[in-house]
Amino acid sequence: MITRFSTDERSTGGPSADPASMGERAEQAWREGDAVAAMAAADRVLATGHDPEARAAGVAAAAAAADGALRDAAERWRGVAATVDGTSAVWAAGRAALAAAVAGDVTAAAADLEKARANAPEPAPRGLAVLLDGVSALVDALRGHLDPAGRQLAGLAATTVPADPLASDRWDELAVTVVAAAGDDQAAQLVLGGVLGRPTSRHQLLGAWLRLRTGHLPEAREALTEAARMPVLRRNAVLGAAVTVGLARRSGNEHTLASTWQRVAAVVAGADVELFLLDAWGELAIGAQRVAPAECDRIVEAMHAAVRRAGSPWWAVATEHRWRLERAILAEDAAGAAAAGTELAALAGRHPAIAAFVAAASSWAAVLTGRVDTTAVAAAITALAAAGRRWEAAALCRAAAARTVDPAAARTLLGAGRALRAASAPGRSAGELSEREREVGALVIDGLTHKEIGARLYISPKTVEQHVARLRQKLAASNRAALVAALRAHLDAA
Numbered sequence: 470m471i472t473r474f475s476t477d478e479r480s481t482g483g484p485s486a487d488p489a490s491m492g493e494r495a496e497q498a499w500r501e502g503d504a505v506a507a508m509a510a511a512d513r514v515l516a517t518g519h520d521p522e523a524r525a526a527g528v529a530a531a532a533a534a535a536d537g538a539l540r541d542a543a544e545r546w547r548g549v550a551a552t553v554d555g556t557s558a559v560w561a562a563g564r565a566a567l568a569a570a571v572a573g574d575v576t577a578a579a580a581d582l583e584k585a586r587a588n589a590p591e592p593a594p595r596g597l598a599v600l601l602d603g604v605s606a607l608v609d610a611l612r613g614h615l616d617p618a619g620r621q622l623a624g625l626a627a628t629t630v631p632a633d634p635l636a637s638d639r640w641d642e643l644a645v646t647v648v649a650a651a652g653d654d655q656a657a658q659l660v661l662g663g664v665l666g667r668p669t670s671r672h673q674l675l676g677a678w679l680r681l682r683t684g685h686l687p688e689a690r691e692a693l694t695e696a697a698r699m700p701v702l703r704r705n706a707v708l709g710a711a712v713t714v715g716l717a718r719r720s721g722n723e724h725t726l727a728s729t730w731q732r733v734a735a736v737v738a739g740a741d742v743e744l745f746l747l748d749a750w751g752e753l754a755i756g757a758q759r760v761a762p763a764e765c766d767r768i769v770e771a772m773h774a775a776v777r778r779a780g781s782p783w784w785a786v787a788t789e790h791r792w793r794l795e796r797a798i799l800a801e802d803a804a805g806a807a808a809a810g811t812e813l814a815a816l817a818g819r820h821p822a823i824a825a826f827v828a829a830a831s832s833w834a835a836v837l838t839g840r841v842d843t844t845a846v847a848a849a850i851t852a853l854a855a856a857g858r859r860w861e862a863a864a865l866c867r868a869a870a871a872r873t874v875d876p877a878a879a880r881t882l883l884g885a886g887r888a889l890r891a892a893s894a895p896g897r898s899a900g901e902l903s904e905r906e907r908e909v910g911a912l913v914i915d916g917l918t919h920k921e922i923g924a925r926l927y928i929s930p931k932t933v934e935q936h937v938a939r940l941r942q943k944l945a946a947s948n949r950a951a952l953v954a955a956l957r958a959h960l961d962a963a
Contacts, residue, residue: 492524537740573744714756751792
């Protein structure tokens with residue numbers, strides 16, 4: 470997920486360049502997207518102790534945000550604001566407020582915003598006014614007013630003001646995360662689809678994340694592949710890691726999950742939790758639960774600290790308990806699932822998605838103790854599917870079908886699971902492969918056996934074997950290794 474850049478002395482001005490010139494070149498390189506060249510120049514300026522107009526310090530702050538160190542970025546921008554004067558200081562304070570808000574530090578963000586507004590010129594430059602309005606919307610979102618904040622951010626994204634390359638975020642992408650944090654995946658998809666211009670890597674990763682959340686796994690994998698074609702710095706790589714871990718977890722293959730976690734663990738370690746992407750951090754925590762329990766604990770603690778720092782807004786607390794439920798399910802802890810459901814029930818009136826997880830928690834608690842109430846399970850999976858959480862609904866179907874002693878109930882539950890899989894299928898095919906062949910092929914890539922693929926797709930191992938045989942024939946693959954290579958090339962190119 471991380472793309473390395475190359476640089477040399479010519480791109481940073483050479484060893485004899487003066488600090489002012491080097492600072493300008495560092496900022497220009499950052500604006501042009503050459504992150505490593507920009508940081509090389511900025512570091513050389515900062516090492517001299519002389520940074521005219523704090524340009525190098527600004528690049529260092531922007532780079533800190535791109536590396537996932539959002540609170541450090543905010544502190545660096547405060548340092549810039551204390552160094553420069555006039556409108557430049559207001560811009561720096563606004564950028565500090567933005568980074569703090571994205572990190573969930575509501576007190577610091579509000580203080581930075583107040584300082585910026587107090588010192589802003591009248592009339593303020595249009596770009597500066599948009600920056601401060603956007604931060605104001607984020608502070609409102611942190612305090613629980615997600616829906617109006619999401620609409621305001623989407624509106625700011627449609628203005629004629631170009632994106633600020635030194636700010637930590639773009640308004641369109643923030644609008645998506647805020648709307649998704651409220652639990653409205655459909656609206657978040659609409660906001661993402663309305664983004665104008667060429668998609669950024671973060672845009673692609675947000676698309677992959679939303680598709681993962683709604684159970685559209687082949688499409689999530691495709692969007693992740695598209696994002697990997699672009700330069701991806703560490704902060705975005707953390708979001709990519711959450712999608713990668715989520716796909717591995719949903720494959721049902723413990724070996725795949727373990728190897729995936731080993732690949733992404735270094736990217737995740739030390740990055741600040743983004744509160745509006747708390748759900749992604751929950752996915753990372755549960756991905757680590759079995760393969761790296763100590764790292765799971767650290768992520769859960771970091772999530773909880775971020776929620777407290779934001780003043781424990783209802784939507785973030787609900788997300789915490791939703792992932793507490795998922796961890797209890799993975800651990801087959803019926804009491805833990807019931808406790809998470811109780812906490813979620815207190816927040817159920819806030820959004821339909823929360824109510825869906827309340828019903829799911831009750832059913833899971835019963836199923837984990839061997840008590841399968843088919844009517845209650847059916848109601849829970851209907852609520853989950855209506856909230857866009859089809860994969861979670863299918864998982865409950867599968868567990869209930871495996872534990873019931875009633876063959877008729879098991880058949881009913883398996884049929885419901887198949888219907889959920891069909892509803893989640895992507896709407897386009899990959900060349901000559903059928904939709905089912907694409908699903909089987911994706912799981913072959915993930916290393917699943919025929920039996921494991923059958924369990925995931927609710928078909929028999931014999932049917933899987935037939936699909937694999939047709940895939941080998943269509944892709945001219947003589948063995949499994951050749952088939953995996955051909956599938957990767959074929960599905961990535963689709």
